[in-house]
Amino acid sequence: MSLVLNTLRCLVICLKSSLLFYPKERKDEIATVETINNGKSIFEARWDIDTSWQCLEYYAGLAGSMAGEHVQLPGGSFGYTRREPLGVCVGIGAWNYPFQIACWKSAPALACGNAMVFKPSPFTPVSVLQLAEIYTEAGVPPGLFNVVQGGAATGQFLCQHPDVAKVSFTGSVPTGSKIMEMSAKGIKPVTLELGGKSPLIIFSDCDMENAVKGALMANFLTQGEVCCNGTRVFVQKEILDEFIREVVKRTQKIKIGDPLLEDTRMGPLINRPHLERVLGFVKLAKEQGAKVLCGGDIHVPEDPKLKDGYYMRPCVLSTSSSCLFLNSLK
Template sequence: MAQSTLDSMPGASTGTVVITEPLNFWGGKRVKPREEKNAEPVFEPATGRVLCQMVPCGAEEVDEAIQSAYAAYQKWSKMAGMERARVMLEAARIIREEKIAKLEVINNGKTITEALGNIDFSWKSIEYYAGLAGTLAGQHIQLPGGAFAYSRREPLGVCVGIGAWNFPFLITTLKSAPALACGNAMVYKPSPMAPVTAVILAEIYKEAGVPDGLFCVVQGGAETGSLLCHHPKVAKVSFTGSVPTGKKVMEMSAKSVKQVTLELGGKSPLIIFKDCELENAVKGALMANFLTQGQVCCNGTRVFVQREIMPQFLEEVVKRTKAIPVGDPLLGSTRMGPLISKPQLEKVLGFVSQAKKEVQSALWRRSFVPSDPKLKGGYFMSPCVLDNCRDDMTCVKEEIFGPVMSVLPFDTEEEVIKRANNTTFGLASGVFTRDVSRAHRVAASMEAGTCFINNYNINPIELPFGGYKMSGFGRENGQVTIEYYSQLKTVVVEMGDVESLF
């Protein structure tokens, strides 16, 4: 494995790292761009300085990566599930020993505490699907006259993964682990804003023993993504990102009838009833809104609070929001780092300014300028709580993807369920109540792929994750994901003479 970047991580600090190695990977090695044109700067969110240059892959490079993946697939798919499992378990072991979290923080801006949790989840996801690799099987069916049939669960071929910038390394593992367990190869395109850790996973897979080319990384934006979606040797596309881009991925993939999994945006409701344990409800609301600077697709950003407890809830949630330490994401004491980019920061601040115009409410926010001189150019903002919101407000209807919590009062269960479901999204939902019957009744009523009861943003690898409505389709995580990275073949065996009508 090329160690230079990772070797520098133990002593690295914010504002010191520069990435010079190639970020593409296929044929078992890092690959330099053919041309340096159209290079895009990649910024360190905490400082605003240039971390590296991302050069998008063109048609020839994309084809080369896919051909490399297809050749590796021919070998990998013929291995027994237990053989694949042993290689994947070795990859999980290597991840546990690598210093990837710091590099993730430097490229993404999330806190080191969260990044360490993400890396922990990453090796667990590979370990989980390694455990399933040896269990993949079909059925045997006895037919009349001694004939029989059986089904075979087979891989799809070369799968494409297109990732998002909020969980760069984790999403890479969540897409590649089930794909590889089923016998597929994968060509992965990370977000152009967070491109540096996907290639680390490619090197880890190689070190673990996968065939050269089995997991490839190509860099680029929309044009590179389009080349991947249209390539005739690609069997499936798994995309995580925004709804508009997801629609384009689906449209492009449909032209050659590729399978598609879409994990898109959300504007999820969190419902807090007056009989809740208030301390837990406040903690849940904070976890539902401020992880990764609010840049989480399943965040519960519409917080519905029953009117009787609204004053107590607001007092406590604002007090705790004000106390969140914002600053250098590599410090263990920091609980909120910078947003991913300057345009994203400006977009989020624009939503807050718009909210001020739409309602005369107790709007809590404060400007944030880090005291550390090296952070002056970073993309920081303070977490924000918007009080007395209405369902028709822009901040309530549209996905903000920043640390902004919108709080709305409600009176009855029937009313709040109707309001909670009145959205085009359907990724997640949550409810806090001591009433067990109500909890399950509300969960059953939510038009969303996940409902958290008396907690929020708990997504174990064992459980399926995905959306309803415009939040996408297909599932990641859990055993069901095997269905999305494999296909069934039916084999019918006649043991006697053929009966013919002709």
């Protein structure tokens, strides 16, 4: 009976949480905070909040349908399985989709009857607190969803804590490797969502309009700060000139500036060290033979209030040779 009641409670909590997203004013409020938190355009942040709502709605439906199995065995016997919560689950998020990742990790954990301790990136600590407020309004009991702020030391503590039953991480491959190593000492199951940048391959029979749009989205969404971006684009020789011409023309039209303005399509990068790192990549690519077709340098917006922002013009590089740097972006 307790398992049935727990399942029903999880169903109600997830459903009420998703409904609390529904009013447009609430979604706009969360998207605004996410833009301030991360730097992505308000246009993109609204997408993130919509998909976060869909995530909660999905797991609200799943919470009431997670049944075990009943298997008939020889001799009149039978076997059965019963799904039970793991206990305390840890979620460690990345800075490029802070609110969305918090929903992705917490919704399935809560739907299955677990408690979650979520640690956002120290670069984007704010928006997940709104999710905590939503869960509280939906009736999540105290201590069932917790937000812990901090850096690497906090993550290490959570991974090694004996009361933690599972760890879910989104971020870089080196950090994911360390998390797996730390969690292995306690034989904790680990879910890792790490970086992977497979190339786009454009053939001569493509729909050029869709191919160009796809290449732009795959490279410049969220200022290009996405772990699965298609940072390499291989184009069949017969259409290369036309493809490059269209990509460069549209890249140069991307509106850079205040991410809270409706017509902005690219905001600032997450912080100065990251800006310098990306500029360093462009410099290294040039040294190895790549040609800069547009962008790749610091952008200073016209608004004087934004002059200290970490803005960079979107960059298109071209090379027909084996550029070691570009080949390493995979």
